[in-house]
Amino acid sequence: MREVRFGIIGCGLMGREFASAAARWLHLTGMRARPRIVAVCDTNPALMGWYTDALGPMQVTTDYRELLANPEVEAVYCAVPHVLHAEIYPAILAAGKHLLGEKPFGMDLAQNRVISQAIAARPDLLVRCSSEMPFYPGAQKVVEFIRSGAVGPVLEVEASFLHSSDINPDKPINWKRMARVNGDYGCMGDLGMHVLHVPLRLGWRPSRVTASLVKRVETRPDGKGGRVACDTWDNATITCTVPDAAGDFPMVLKTWRIAPGEANTWSIRVLGMKGSAFFSTKSPRQWSWMRYEAGGPQGWVTEDLGYTPLFGAITGGIFEFGFTDAIQQMWAAFVDELAGGDAKGFPCATPEEAAAHHAVLTAALEAGVGGQSVGVVY
Ligand SMILES: NC(=O)c1ccc[n+]([C@@H]2O[C@H](COP(=O)([O-])OP(=O)(O)OC[C@H]3O[C@@H](n4cnc5c(N)ncnc54)[C@H](O)[C@@H]3O)[C@@H](O)[C@H]2O)c1
Structure with a gap:
């Protein structure tokens, strides 16, 4: 199965949700590809041990530019406070990485337009916005x-x-x-x-x-x-x-x-x-x-x-579906598209x-x- 190598920028609440969904990828059947987390970045170094303890050695940095300079990273999940979206999302795209960015995709309309311009400049990259429900x-x-x-x-x-x-x-x-x-x-x-x-x-x-x-x-x-x-x-x-x-x-x-x-x-x-x-x-x-x-x-x-x-x-x-399943299904849709699929007709936002x-x-x-x-x- 193809492996898509991911970096995570923002290792808080939502960064952990992605890491957990990726770690139990064996839950899914018939997937075209699977994610592997190869780099994590957060300005709070205390958060990153959780990732390396669970997933093994990987690039760990407090500077997102270092993660973006890592040629191993093909795609990035970015889950940082809203005020930073318009700075970091364009940098991710300029580095040639696919992006699943967290909502609201810029703190306001002006910042969203900055992000939209960066996306328009890189039509070769897959960009989606998180929304799992x-x-x-x-x-x-x-x-x-x-x-x-x-x-x-x-x-x-x-x-x-x-x-x-x-x-x-x-x-x-x-x-x-x-x-x-x-x-x-x-x-x-x-x-x-x-x-x-x-x-x-x-x-x-x-x-x-x-x-x-x-x-x-x-x-x-x-x-x-x-x-x-x-x-x-x-x-x-x-x-x-x-x-x-x-x-x-x-x-x-x-x-x-x-x-x-x-x-x-x-x-x-x-x-x-x-x-x-x-x-x-x-x-x-x-x-x-x-x-x-x-x-x-x-x-x-x-x-x-x-x-x-x-x-x-x-x-x-017969069993029940919950929030962490919705998160994993959203990631399945993104990874499927990255691997050339149509996300079963329902791509991420x-x-x-x-x-x-x-x-x-x-x-x-x-x-x-x-x-x-x-x-x-x-
Ligand atoms: N899809 C959902 O259901 C859902 C739920 C909650 C939050 N979110 C979104 O996720 C994003 C993050 O929210 P959260 O709840 O994970 O917040 P959080 O505060 O738990 O995590 C954000 C992390 O970003 C880090 N950070 C701040 N500046 C940074 C920088 N320059 N470089 C690297 N890391 C930096 C912080 O240290 C923090 O650990 C927001 O856009 C939010 O709207 C989505």
Whole structure:
């Protein structure tokens, strides 16, 4: 099997998720290629021992330029704070490495454009944006249902990503709660790609938006006995108008960091005149749908899907699928494309989708701050 040699820049939460997915690649069946991590980089040297302990000797550096100068590295996973995307992603591409970059692909629209220019200069490289939740089998069922035309004229779409840990005012500050590092989008920059990936993939491009932005926790512990400003938006509810041949429809996007009771809930619900479909990671093995004929009954059907991912795996079909599986499926899609495959018809989020999501979030920020409806400029 072909081996793709990877470097990781940013060895925090998400860097470890990739390393873990790569380490259990034997979980997958029928793959064209497998990843091998040959280099890791983080400005915090304490984080890298975990990688070498688990995976053996490899290049270890605190300077990403050294990793990019390593000819062994063919592809890079970059998972660093948002403010650094526009510096490091173009450097990765200039070094001739394929890239799976973390969302939001630049802290704001201007930084995303810098990244887009660098991508345009290297059409020979594969570039994708991380977004794993659509790889849940239930999410794939909803996509399949919509692509089959079963929905008919759309009434409404709701896509949400809900977190709750920020409800604790004593949760210490980190870079994700600082606008100068995370960006002015706040919760929308953290969670926007997650909620927009499937709608954009299905061709649902909002033309106008309004947004309700919520700020509840103004300061957080600084870890040194004091409190510092927490200046990112906590919650955003974006209401979009989506142009469609069968009639414009509303699409509600919720990116909430304070959603009481929700640990990490991603969901999508599509309501249409002929069919409706719903999936939530809260019930990870189930999806629901309804088919309606004029005058007929309106009954939702709920199916237990079990372990039925896009890329085959050794797990029996009756078992459950979870977050780490979604991460691995996303990586399978990226590695498959690198090896010449079509990612089974569902590639990772593209740079064009990432750029479109910036257009929506930029309009949503303006709409939310100004209390008005704003047109989306793609
Ligand atoms: N796909 C997802 O579900 C998901 C979930 C969480 C975060 N993310 C994204 O992943 C990225 C990283 O988030 P995280 O949660 O892993 O953060 P993290 O803080 O856990 O890790 C980021 C790491 O980058 C390192 N770093 C900072 N500057 C660096 C530099 N110049 N060179 C090398 N390393 C540097 C930090 O030391 C840190 O270890 C962000 O873009 C975030 O939006 C994605």
